[in-house]
Amino acid sequence: xxxxxxxxxxxxxxxxxxxxxxxxxxxxxxxLLAATASAPQPAVTGDPMAPKLPPLLAKAKRMIVIHLTGxxxxxxxxxxxxxxxxxxxxDCPAETIAGKKFAFTSGTPKLLGxxxxxxxxxxxxxxxxxxxxxxxxxxxxxxxVRSMFTDxxxxxxxxxxxxxGSPRAGRPSLGSWVTYGLGTENANLPGFVTxxxxxxxxxxxxxSFGSGFLPSVYQGVQCRSKGDPVLYVSDPPGMNRAMRRKxxxxxxxxxxxxxxxxxxxxxxxxxxxxxxxxxMQASVPDVMDISKEPQxxxxxxxxxxxxxxxxxxxxxxxxLVEQGVRFVHLFDWGWDFHGTNPNExxxxxxxxxxxxxxxxxxxxxxxxxxxxxxxxxxxxxxxxFGRTPFREGRTAAGSILGRDHYPDCYSIWMAGGGVKPGYxxxxxxxxxxxxxxxxVHIHDLQATILHLLxxxxxxxxxxxxxxxxxxxDVHGHVxxxxxx
Amino acid sequence: MAxxxxxxxxxxxxxxxRTNTPLQALVxxxxxxxxxxxxxxxxxxxxxxGATTADRAVRGFRLVLARQPVAAEVDRLVxxxxxxRAEYAAAPGDAKNMATDxxxxxxxxxxxxxxDLAAWTVVANVILNLDEAFMCP
Numbered sequence: 001x002x003x004x005x006x007x008x009x010x011x012x013x014x015x016x017x018x019x020x021x022x023x024x025x026x027x028x029x030x031x032l033l034a035a036t037a038s039a040p041q042p043a044v045t046g047d048p049m050a051p052k053l054p055p056l057l058a059k060a061k062r063m064i065v066i067h068l069t070g071x072x073x074x075x076x077x078x079x080x081x082x083x084x085x086x087x088x089x090x091d092c093p094a095e096t097i098a099g100k101k102f103a104f105t106s107g108t109p110k111l112l113g114x115x116x117x118x119x120x121x122x123x124x125x126x127x128x129x130x131x132x133x134x135x136x137x138x139x140x141x142x143x144x145v146r147s148m149f150t151d152x153x154x155x156x157x158x159x160x161x162x163x164x165g166s167p168r169a170g171r172p173s174l175g176s177w178v179t180y181g182l183g184t185e186n187a188n189l190p191g192f193v194t195x196x197x198x199x200x201x202x203x204x205x206x207x208s209f210g211s212g213f214l215p216s217v218y219q220g221v222q223c224r225s226k227g228d229p230v231l232y233v234s235d236p237p238g239m240n241r242a243m244r245r246k247x248x249x250x251x252x253x254x255x256x257x258x259x260x261x262x263x264x265x266x267x268x269x270x271x272x273x274x275x276x277x278x279x280m281q282a283s284v285p286d287v288m289d290i291s292k293e294p295q296x297x298x299x300x301x302x303x304x305x306x307x308x309x310x311x312x313x314x315x316x317x318x319x320l321v322e323q324g325v326r327f328v329h330l331f332d333w334g335w336d337f338h339g340t341n342p343n344e345x346x347x348x349x350x351x352x353x354x355x356x357x358x359x360x361x362x363x364x365x366x367x368x369x370x371x372x373x374x375x376x377x378x379x380x381x382x383x384x385f386g387r388t389p390f391r392e393g394r395t396a397a398g399s400i401l402g403r404d405h406y407p408d409c410y411s412i413w414m415a416g417g418g419v420k421p422g423y424x425x426x427x428x429x430x431x432x433x434x435x436x437x438x439x440v441h442i443h444d445l446q447a448t449i450l451h452l453l454x455x456x457x458x459x460x461x462x463x464x465x466x467x468x469x470x471x472x473d474v475h476g477h478v479x480x481x482x483x484x
Numbered sequence: 485m486a487x488x489x490x491x492x493x494x495x496x497x498x499x500x501x502r503t504n505t506p507l508q509a510l511v512x513x514x515x516x517x518x519x520x521x522x523x524x525x526x527x528x529x530x531x532x533x534g535a536t537t538a539d540r541a542v543r544g545f546r547l548v549l550a551r552q553p554v555a556a557e558v559d560r561l562v563x564x565x566x567x568x569r570a571e572y573a574a575a576p577g578d579a580k581n582m583a584t585d586x587x588x589x590x591x592x593x594x595x596x597x598x599x600d601l602a603a604w605t606v607v608a609n610v611i612l613n614l615d616e617a618f619m620c621p
Contacts, residue, residue, distance in 0.1 A: 190507075216487070217505045230507070231487075232514035238581030238602060243571060244513075247610050250564040255615050257556055267615040269504050274613070277509035 047272070048217050049191050051183040054454025059418020059484065060378035061185075063178060063453065064317045064328045066310075066361060067162075069202055070155065070336030071383030071410075073403050075432055076114045076346045077354070078411035079146050080127045083430040084389055085113030092390050096433040103153055103405045104338065105393030111431065112391045112401060115347050124422030131354040134362035140422035141365055141374070143414045143482055147426020147435040150385050150407045150442045155203035155336070158384035158407065161442050163208045163329075165471045172212035172462070173220065174446065175327035177471050178453060180211075180218045181460050186324030187276060188283040190221035190230070193320055193328050195313040200333035203384065209329050213464040220329055223316075229288040233281050241282075248278055287323050290315050300363040302356075314360035318367050321377055332357065335383055339395035339402015346401050365415050378417030378452055386410020389432040409435045412445070418452045420484045440479055447476035452483070487511055512613050516586050519605075522612055523587040526604035530594055537562050541607065548611045561607050568603035582606065 184191025209220030533540030
């Protein structure tokens with residue numbers, strides 16, 4: 001008997017009801033479509049990660065975020081305040097702290113001038129501290145914003161604010177919005193990759209790189225530096241590649257029989273996804289293997305194969321975007337400079353920690369530029385917030401110099417992808433308590449990032465719980481001055 | 485579970501989106517829990533399926549999909565079994581891994597032929613990964 005006919009003879013109740021439901025649905029759909037012929041229909045088939053052109057002209061095609069978890073002391077790295085140094089050790093002026101709450105400080109704290117040395121770097125004369133000597137080299141490529149502010153003064157809500165636009169968990173992250181809008185260019189790799197160094201998860205947990213209410217295909221895929229870079233990317237013991245290929249051929253043949261019989265497009269999608277999984281099994285371990293890089297490149301980043309470090313992750317970020325990954329999100333823990341131990345001292349502690357960051361960060365920018373990728377790759381380096389211009393309350397009597405969390409004014413930098421190089425945007429006031437000019441709120445930063453990637457931030461939306469959500473909620477203005 | 489669209493406990497949903505991602509395929513092909521399930525299914529196919537390769541394939545198919553396979557489906561599974569059986573006979577180390585890691589050695593009532601059990605494990609892995617096994621048509 002013809003096998004297809006045989007299948008029909010042997011059709012179970014499930015098949016019958018299934019096909020009836022389709023038939024009845026199709027009849028109803030006919031009417032519905034007639035009524036709303038012009039309404040856009042949601043795409044139910046096709047690859048959700050297929051590359052898409054953004055609606056506006058994009059300066060950046062891909063993005064790398066270096067998140068310094070805990071928030072670095074910007075007043076000892078990026079924002080030199082001679083007035084603060086002059087008044088070091090004095091009580092904070094009453095108006096600077098009136099009515100404010102801090103995470104670990106109460107009463108009247110003492111002003112803390114930076115102990116760092118400063119250099120005017122490059123042709124732009126951007127002033128940077130001696131904690132980040134390697135970044136001096138690339139100052140003319142940085143776009144430094146000294147007028148950032150946020151609403152949150154504790155780590156988790158502040159981090160969620162930066163990456164999801166909301167201090168509460170549940171919203172999609174920046175990387176998931178970007179891959180939702182743009183898809184990805186390499187079908188053999190995840191479109192959104194997260195890499196975590198220093199062994200500690202982000203403050204916001206996986207929500208900081210999650211997909212919230214967007215389809216889960218847009219969540220960040222956390223690749224690991226040891227073992228399988230992606231969960232279960234290795235075949236089980238006893239299964240070699242040839243045997244896996246044979247099983248997939250059989251699976252494909254059987255699924256195709258099914259697809260021909262029932263005509264469900266999802267079956268076809270599943271066949272494609274298994275083929276992609278098979279290709280990822282080869283391509284993911286390959287792209288994650290930095291031992292193939294020339295020694296000079298490893299040295300430039302300070303990367304060592306097999307280690308878990310920000311240096312390795314910066315190099316991996318370049319390898320991933322070079323292969324067409326849309327969004328790479330790095331998290332590096334250990335920047336919470338309260339001064340509760342010598343590692344959190346803004347003198348030696350910061351020198352040591354910054355050395356693990358500024359060398360690979362500078363190398364990343366130079367490497368991207370050498371490969372012609374910097375012009376359309378946006379790099380963002382930020383913490384959750386800034387740190388206070390005064391000594392943290394708990395540690396003020398000790399010998400270690402630390403700063404408390406500070407949301408009202410801080411610094412971040414970007415590079416590449418359509419931002420002005422060698423440019424400083426905005427300024428803090430003399431003591432660093434407030435933004436003195438050109439305030440940039442988190443939502444403004446997000447609006448600007450989306451603009452650079454080719455989106456109007458008010459139009460990149462997803463309908464959930466009865467309304468259209470967006471990364472910037474109901475806020476945000478593009479900061480036009482920093483656009484190249 | 486996030487790979488399979490379960491909401492994290494920070495949010496709730498009344499409708500789980502149905503996605504179909506390569507990461508899910510990696511889990512259902514390679515996760516030790518799935519491999520173990522395939523090994524257990526393979527042993528039932530051998531134990532309960534009858535004497536012929538075709539009968540055993542049918543048994544596995546019915547256990548998972550609750551329907552009788554068509555001839556073309558049986559033929560394809562039998563071909564996969566025979567190919568895999570031949571390869572595992574030439575690679576006893578792989579056969580042992582495929583048939584017993586992580587489920588452990590087969591019980592005494594099963595034939596001691598690990599190459600055959602490994603081949604059935606491969607077949608069971610395929611059946612468990614059929615679109616029809618995930619999505620009721």
